[in-house]
Amino acid sequence: MKAVVVGSGGREHALAHVLGRDADVVVTPGNPGIPNSTPIGPEELDADLFVVGPEGPLVDGLADRLRAHGKLVFGPGADGARLEGSKAWMKEVLADAGVPTARHRSFTELAPALAYLDTMGDMFVVKTDGLAAGKGVVVTTDRTEAEDAVGRYLSGEAFGDAGRCCVIEEGLTGPELSVLAVCDGARALALSPAQDFKRIGEHDTGPNTGGMGAYSPVPSVGSDMVGEVMSSGVEPTLAALRSRGIDYRGVLYAGLMLTPDGPKMLEYNVRFGDPEAQVVLPQLTSDLGSLLAGAASGRLVGETTFSGHWTTVVCASEGYPSAPRTGDVIAGIDAARAHDGVTVFCAGVGQNEAGELTTAGGRVLAVTARGDSLARSRARAYGAVAEISWPGRYVRTDIAELAAEQEGRS
Numbered sequence: 001m002k003a004v005v006v007g008s009g010g011r012e013h014a015l016a017h018v019l020g021r022d023a024d025v026v027v028t029p030g031n032p033g034i035p036n037s038t039p040i041g042p043e044e045l046d047a048d049l050f051v052v053g054p055e056g057p058l059v060d061g062l063a064d065r066l067r068a069h070g071k072l073v074f075g076p077g078a079d080g081a082r083l084e085g086s087k088a089w090m091k092e093v094l095a096d097a098g099v100p101t102a103r104h105r106s107f108t109e110l111a112p113a114l115a116y117l118d119t120m121g122d123m124f125v126v127k128t129d130g131l132a133a134g135k136g137v138v139v140t141t142d143r144t145e146a147e148d149a150v151g152r153y154l155s156g157e158a159f160g161d162a163g164r165c166c167v168i169e170e171g172l173t174g175p176e177l178s179v180l181a182v183c184d185g186a187r188a189l190a191l192s193p194a195q196d197f198k199r200i201g202e203h204d205t206g207p208n209t210g211g212m213g214a215y216s217p218v219p220s221v222g223s224d225m226v227g228e229v230m231s232s233g234v235e236p237t238l239a240a241l242r243s244r245g246i247d248y249r250g251v252l253y254a255g256l257m258l259t260p261d262g263p264k265m266l267e268y269n270v271r272f273g274d275p276e277a278q279v280v281l282p283q284l285t286s287d288l289g290s291l292l293a294g295a296a297s298g299r300l301v302g303e304t305t306f307s308g309h310w311t312t313v314v315c316a317s318e319g320y321p322s323a324p325r326t327g328d329v330i331a332g333i334d335a336a337r338a339h340d341g342v343t344v345f346c347a348g349v350g351q352n353e354a355g356e357l358t359t360a361g362g363r364v365l366a367v368t369a370r371g372d373s374l375a376r377s378r379a380r381a382y383g384a385v386a387e388i389s390w391p392g393r394y395v396r397t398d399i400a401e402l403a404a405e406q407e408g409r410s
Contacts, residue, residue, distance in 0.1 A: 001289050004028060006042045006062065006075075007053030010314075010347035010366040011274035015051055015288075017343065018281040023049075023289045033333075033346025033357055048072065049293045052250075055131060055271050059085035063250070073249070074292040076270050080241060080248040084270040087167045088129050094265055097240035099233050101265045104169035113150045116168050117143065123171025127267075128153050130162025135321055137208050139171065174259040176266070177221060178214075178276050181234045181254065182291060184300035185247040188234050189291075190226050192217045192283050192306045194276040195403070200321060202398050209321045210363055213399030215311045215374060216279040219407045225263070229254060233265050249296055278345050278366045279310035311377040311400045312368040313385050317348070318392025320362035326350070328359045328390040336384035341370040341377070344384070359390055375404040 001023040005016045008027075013034045016025045026045065030037025042050060043065060050066050052058055052075035061078035076083075083090045088106035095101075106129065107113035117124060124146035128136030136159055138149040153163035178196055181188040194216035200206040233254055241248045253269035253276070272281070281288065283306040294300045317324035329352065336344050345368060348361020367385045371377030378400045385395055 001049060001293070002026075002047040003049045003051060003289060004042055004045050004047040005051050005053060006057060008034075009054070009274060010345040010363065011272050011277040012053040013345040013347070014277045014281050014366075014368075015053060015272065017345070018284060018288045019051070022287050031346055031349045031360070032351035033349035042066065043069070049074065049289060049296065051075065051292055053271060055081065055084045055269065058250075058270055059131060072293060072296045074251075074296040076248050076250040077246075079244075079246045080250070081270045083252075083268045085131060086129055086165075087127050087267065088165055090268055091167060093237060093240050096243075097236035099236055099265050100262065102169040102172050104167055106165060106167050107150075108154065108165050110151060110154050113154065113166065113168060114147060117146055117150070120168070120170055125169045125171050126150055126153065127167040127169070128159045128163040129165035129167060130159065132159050132162055133210060135208055135210065136163065139208070172257045172259050172264055172266070174257045175220070177218065177225075177229070177256045177258055177263070178273055179226060179229050179234070179254045179256065180272060180276060180280055181230065181252045182295050182300065183234075183238060183248050183250060183252055184295040184298050185249050186238065186242070186298070187300045188230060188238055188252065189300055189304060190230055190234070191280050191304060193221045193226055194218065194273070194280050196273065196276055197396060197399055200396075202396055207321060209316075211273070211275045211314065212316065212396045213311070213313045214273075214275045214279045215309070215378070215400040215403060216276070216283060217306070217309065219374060219403055225258075229256060229263055232263070237268070247298075249298065274347075275312045275314055275366050278312040278368045282343065282368065282370065283308060283310055308370040309372065309374045309377045310368060310370055311374065311381045312345075312366045313381045313395055313399050314363050315365040315367065315385060315388055316363050316394045317359050317361070318394060320394065324348075324359075324362035325392055326359050326361065328392070330357045330359060330364065331389045332387040333357065333365070335387040336367060339369070339380060339384040339387070341380050342384040343368045344388075374400060374407050378404050
């Protein structure tokens, strides 16, 4: 099989890495740290399977254009990609499908939005409606901060037109969970559950980011909980999309909170999570290419098998997420990869005139490690992270810490 992966980040590197076990893979546009990257656009390439990684091209209709030329594509069309392209529309679909979610309303005007904040409890959640690269969510107990977020979103100051509609919802409590489900339009198959770490600071403090690390599987989440997420969330959502004439062939990333009242859907993404992809996809011991091709053709068959415990730690640039510093030479990637069970995925990576890899974005690398326990995979990941350096490199030191401690007590 020949496969084309569309995108340039750590998620796409992980997709290419795992697909490459059984397929010839090209990544477009990729980056200097991803093997077999090409500047040739996807619509000019030919392959047995196209896998569209980022949400932007999906919302823009790339999967539709490729399918119109007879290509086999894993990734929803623009109609299904609205689940991520518009949080307000996503909430409408959840309501139609009867999927449990937070109490919420959508707003385009400031006064009613501020009035709705009065109906919230002690926690405020404000989300930009459109795409914001994982940064368009403010979760706060500070009313002034919530009001400021609403004002910056609706004025266009924060995210331009993507923010001129915002969603305000009640704050929920409980651990978060990510379930990636491969869908063929009618059927969905869950991959191994994961937990990611969205805040920039230790112990989940500071602003949201695209994700500072993840681990999988989740020791406290068994097959019964994953089954409940599928039966109460993903499957009704697929049915609601079909009722709207949408044939959804791609991955549904279900972001949930495990509340005292049961799992509630926080959001859907229409692509593999980043950094969740870096810990979920390498777990597969079955053929990823066959799985995605089956879903893309509307014939999802068979089961998936997984192995090991996986942790990924994101190495970010100084100033991320608001103003990341770029252009610094990255040292130690080869030394990190020499550690047993470690893979380093390249995300915001460029190259200077001397051919050295440099920082070119906020999240630069995802250091992923496998172990026979979560504690072991975590130790390996941080051992490899210690090999990597550049001026201002930043990592959270608590990724998977509590889960590893709980694992040790069980």
